[in-house]
Amino acid sequence: xxxxxxxxxxxxxxxxxxxxxxxxxxxxxxxxxxxxxxxxxxxxxxxxxxxxxxxxxxxxxxxxxxxxxxxxxxxxxxxxxxxxxxxxxxxxxxxxxxxxxxxxxxxxxxxxxxxxxxxxxxxxxxxxxxxxxxxxxxxxxxxxxxxxxxxxxxxxxxxxxxxxxxxxxxxxxxxxxxxxxxxxxxxxxxxxxxxxxxxxxxxxxxxxxxxxxxxxxxxxxxxxxxxxxxxxxxxxxxxxxxxxxxxxxxxxxxxxxxxxxxxxxxxxxxxxxxxxxxxxxxxxxxxxxxxxxxxxxxxxxxxxxxxxxxxxxxxxxxxxxxx
Amino acid sequence: xxxxxxxxxxxxxxxxxxxxxxxxxxxxxxxxxxxxxxxxxxxxxxxxxxxxxxxxxxxxxxxxxxxxxxxxxxxxxxxxxxxxxxxxxxxxxxxxxxxxxxxxxxxxxxxxxxxxxxxxxxxxxxxxxxxxxxxxxxxxxxxxxxxxxxxxxxxxxxxxxxxxxxxxxxxxxxxxxxxxxxxxxxxxxxxxxxxxxxxxxxxxxxxxxxxxxxxxxxxxxxxxxxxx
Numbered sequence: 180x181x182x183x184x185x186x187x188x189x190x191x192x193x194x195x196x197x198x199x200x201x202x203x204x205x206x207x208x209x210x211x212x213x214x215x216x217x218x219x220x221x222x223x224x225x226x227x228x229x230x231x232x233x234x235x236x237x238x239x240x241x242x243x244x245x246x247x248x249x250x251x252x253x254x255x256x257x258x259x260x261x262x263x264x265x266x267x268x269x270x271x272x273x274x275x276x277x278x279x280x281x282x283x284x285x286x287x288x289x290x291x292x293x294x295x296x297x298x299x300x301x302x303x304x305x306x307x308x309x310x311x312x313x314x315x316x317x318x319x320x321x322x323x324x325x326x327x328x329x330x331x332x333x334x335x336x337x338x339x340x341x342x343x344x345x346x347x348x349x350x351x352x353x354x355x356x357x358x359x360x361x362x363x364x365x366x367x368x369x370x371x372x373x374x375x376x377x378x379x380x381x382x383x384x385x386x387x388x389x390x391x392x393x394x395x396x397x398x399x400x401x402x403x404x405x406x407x408x409x410x411x412x413x414x415x416x417x418x419x420x421x422x423x424x425x426x427x428x429x430x431x432x433x434x435x436x437x438x439x440x441x442x443x444x445x446x447x448x449x450x451x452x453x454x455x456x457x458x459x460x461x462x463x464x465x466x467x468x469x470x471x472x473x474x475x476x477x478x479x480x481x482x483x484x485x486x487x488x489x490x491x492x493x494x495x496x497x498x499x500x501x502x
Numbered sequence: 503x504x505x506x507x508x509x510x511x512x513x514x515x516x517x518x519x520x521x522x523x524x525x526x527x528x529x530x531x532x533x534x535x536x537x538x539x540x541x542x543x544x545x546x547x548x549x550x551x552x553x554x555x556x557x558x559x560x561x562x563x564x565x566x567x568x569x570x571x572x573x574x575x576x577x578x579x580x581x582x583x584x585x586x587x588x589x590x591x592x593x594x595x596x597x598x599x600x601x602x603x604x605x606x607x608x609x610x611x612x613x614x615x616x617x618x619x620x621x622x623x624x625x626x627x628x629x630x631x632x633x634x635x636x637x638x639x640x641x642x643x644x645x646x647x648x649x650x651x652x653x654x655x656x657x658x659x660x661x662x663x664x665x666x667x668x669x670x671x672x673x674x675x676x677x678x679x680x681x682x683x684x685x686x687x688x689x690x691x692x693x694x695x696x697x698x699x700x701x702x703x704x705x706x707x708x709x710x711x712x713x714x715x716x717x718x719x720x721x722x723x724x725x726x727x728x729x730x
Contacts, residue, residue: 412593
């Protein structure tokens with residue numbers, strides 16, 4: 180017995196569903212139209228709840244901007260640490276009396292030594308000129324000294340400042356090297372500092388990303404919660420969880436993507452402008468060039484925005500879809 | 503149509519809502535479920551919809567053993583039920599027609615067939631001329647008629663009404679009850695929970711009374727209160 184037993188409602192093929200004898204053909208048909216319906220419902224959902232979607236998207240923009248900004252700060256801190264470590268060098272003084280060929284052999288041996296990034300010869304004449312320049316009295320130095328007392332040397336840059344001792348010990352063993360110096364206390368302090376800077380950068384990025392994640396998930400959850408009556412009615416009239424989830428997750432993805440777009444524009448323009456100004460007025464502050472950092476940072480912003488938009492919707496819906 | 507075999511329900515909070523409930527409601531019956539607040543009426547409806555599951559006993563609805571119904575089949579099962587609530591539960595941002603069509607749209611019905619069917623359901627409840635209005639423009643009685651149209655638009659064999667007249671004035675309540683009777687006359691089994699003695703006493707349909715989670719009375723042409 181059912182309503183249609185004594186009435187003549189329009190026939191559209193749902194009789195089987197109403198009676199619970201859903202044929203395979205009917206299910207295939209409903210699946211095919213479901214994708215279009217999900218898209219249409221997502222668009223309608225955003226239109227109907229435009230104000231709430233706008234508020235949520237704005238919140239997500241702020242969260243993503245904070246996370247993206249954190250990543251830029253973190254990357255620049257790491258870059259600064261690398262730059263500082265790159266300044267660390269070993270000076271290998273050469274024995275007196277080496278021929279130019281022997282000096283080149285020593286240079287080749289040093290360059291091939293473990294932990295060495297680059298090595299250049301500084302001949303004694305250049306060393307004296309540098310000393311004179313640093314003392315600021317070029318004429319008096321020549322007058323005071325009957326001959327150049329400085330030895331030839333090789334200036335060595337290392338691949339890892341933390342392992343400078345190993346590199347120095349290796350160089351010390353090379354024939355033709357008289358003495359090796361690398362300013363141990365300064366290097367130790369520098370390595371400790373750069374390690375702290377790297378850690379701080381990582382922690383800042385991780386904390387801000389986690390904060391953004393929570394804010395976005397909760398924002399999307401609130402938008403889902405505000406529509407719980409709609410979800411409840413859908414559930415009670417027999418909508419499948421997939422049918423209910425689809426539009427909400429699409430809406431979440433759309434909100435996340437919209438927020439990522441706005442954040443990308445703000446961060447992109449903001450960072451490019453800042454990097455330009457810093458390069459012009461504070462050239463000693465080594466900011467990463469925009470093209471080196473923005474693609475990766477904004478990529479993370481997009482992934483975070485869309486993935487968390489979808490995930491937030493799924494989490495928000497979970498409590499309403501428990502069968 | 504509805505078979506409860508020794509059904510019990512204890513909520514996780516420890517509240518015992520139903521105890522050893524045995525019911526048999528045949529297809530085409532019109533049944534009032536009465537009893538004081540907390541007697542278990544709403545739990546019965548929730549169990550029938552598989553919103554809640556019994557902690558004891560078996561429930562068979564229209565041949566389906568709900569205990570053996572896989573979760574994935576629950577939505578398809580619910581399409582065989584029409585449900586009306588005391589608080590109407592209409593979507594405020596959609597027109598009357600869209601609210602009725604909603605029940606068809608979310609169940610994947612062919613889009614071309616949706617509006618003719620929604621119109622048919624609105625004709626049944628006499629609301630077709632208000633199809634373009636938003637729920638806020640309607641009276642309580644009119645909103646409940648729209649909710650009723652939404653409940654029957656899928657042509658379910660079973661219609662459940664949870665205190666459908668609880669928020670209505672007597673005239674509107676009577677109108678809704680007449681509509682439910684007419685839906686029953688068209689073939690659907692109708693189960694109504696109510697606190698309205700007047701309507702129950704006038705209609706003289708089967709009355710099942712619950713008290714403290716137990717069936718204490720089941721009369722074929724009963725009154726709201728037991729005859730002394």
